[in-house]
Amino acid sequence: MPSVVDCPIVLRQEVAEGHYRISVQAPGIARVAKPGQFAMLQVSGGYAPFLRRPMSIERIFSDGVSFLFKVEGEGTRLLAEMDTGHNLSVHGPLGNGFTIDTVCDRHILVAGGIGVAPLPALAERVKRDCGKAPDVIIAARTERLLLCEDDFRRMGCAIHITTDDGSAGEKALATGMLERLAPDARTCVYACGPNPMLRAVSQMMLDAGVMCLVSLEAQMACGDGACLGCVIESKSEIEGEKMLRVCKDGPVFDASLIDWAAHDLRDDQ
Numbered sequence: 001m002p003s004v005v006d007c008p009i010v011l012r013q014e015v016a017e018g019h020y021r022i023s024v025q026a027p028g029i030a031r032v033a034k035p036g037q038f039a040m041l042q043v044s045g046g047y048a049p050f051l052r053r054p055m056s057i058e059r060i061f062s063d064g065v066s067f068l069f070k071v072e073g074e075g076t077r078l079l080a081e082m083d084t085g086h087n088l089s090v091h092g093p094l095g096n097g098f099t100i101d102t103v104c105d106r107h108i109l110v111a112g113g114i115g116v117a118p119l120p121a122l123a124e125r126v127k128r129d130c131g132k133a134p135d136v137i138i139a140a141r142t143e144r145l146l147l148c149e150d151d152f153r154r155m156g157c158a159i160h161i162t163t164d165d166g167s168a169g170e171k172a173l174a175t176g177m178l179e180r181l182a183p184d185a186r187t188c189v190y191a192c193g194p195n196p197m198l199r200a201v202s203q204m205m206l207d208a209g210v211m212c213l214v215s216l217e218a219q220m221a222c223g224d225g226a227c228l229g230c231v232i233e234s235k236s237e238i239e240g241e242k243m244l245r246v247c248k249d250g251p252v253f254d255a256s257l258i259d260w261a262a263h264d265l266r267d268d269q
């Protein structure tokens with residue numbers, strides 16, 4: 001069950017220019033959180049910004065969780081200013097999280113930019129449940145924006161790096177690297193990142209008959225299914241309904257469900 005808890009910040013790091021990690025002490029949330037779930041964070045003590053901001057759970061520890069975020073606007077700027085000792089109000093865990101198919105022989109995680117945020121917790125869970133750390137593709141614009149590489153390495157993941165400018169790893173897109181890893185029908189692919197990447201990964205995996213889960217973003221007000229502010233269209237009706245709430249029915253979806261052409265998802269991570 002999600003709860004709203006004031007959680008002391010126990011760690012704050014600037015991990016790259018404009019990118020931060022904060023860890024909070026939250027044993028109750030950590031006990032029930034699943035990789036891929038998110039929390040709504042109160043970024044201001046006053047009225048502006050009024051709405052909480054959604055953030056994926058990056059890691060799940062025994063006594064708390066961490067968040068990894070990029071400063072986009074006022075809310076994330078205020079979040080980045082919060083230091084250790086501050087009590088952050090956290091509403092979570094919310095959403096469905098990733099389902100890990102333990103029958104798959106191989107698991108490939110695909111991270112684009114700050115879309116890497118929910119994947120460290122998933123990599124840990126894949127390793128625990130399947131007995132082998134996954135392959136991870138980390139794609140970024142440039143070397144200094146590569147995130148979580150050391151964390152994945154410590155977990156024993158096979159890491160495949162691509163950058164747009166060739167400053168680290170291969171000068172390629174995540175999709176190019178994914179193609180080379182040649183996922184087959186016994187592979188599960190999990191992706192989070194900018195929408196053009198998710199759209200391309202989804203199409204490639206659908207064409208290849210590979211199971212693919214994508215974690216989506218949408219503007220959110222309530223975060224728990226009430227306001228309908230985050231709806232997207234599915235390809236077909238589910239229980240008589242074509243609209244999906246990213247916060248409640250997702251944020252993780254089977255890629256084959258999403259009607260990519262029907263809505264304007266955020267393209268600029």
Ligand SMILES: Cc1cc2nc3c(=O)[nH]c(=O)nc-3n(C[C@H](O)[C@H](O)[C@H](O)COP(=O)(O)OP(=O)(O)OC[C@H]3O[C@@H](n4cnc5c(N)ncnc54)[C@H](O)[C@@H]3O)c2cc1C
Nearest residue numbers: 053054055056069070072073074075076117217218219266
């Ligand atoms: C389920 C979920 C999980 C997320 N996890 C992470 C994460 O782990 N790390 C991370 O850095 N970010 C994450 N985000 C995005 C993050 O919530 C937004 O960047 C943040 O809310 C921006 O708030 P702001 O006040 O700084 O910017 P604002 O001033 O509110 O907005 C700045 C710009 O970003 C756009 N924008 C803001 N939020 C969203 C959104 N949710 N979808 C589309 N466009 C948006 C606005 O239209 C505007 O152009 C997640 C979003 C969702 C829905």
Ligand code: FES
Nearest residue numbers: 223227228230247
């Ligand atoms: S944010 Fe309110 S229904 Fe999803």
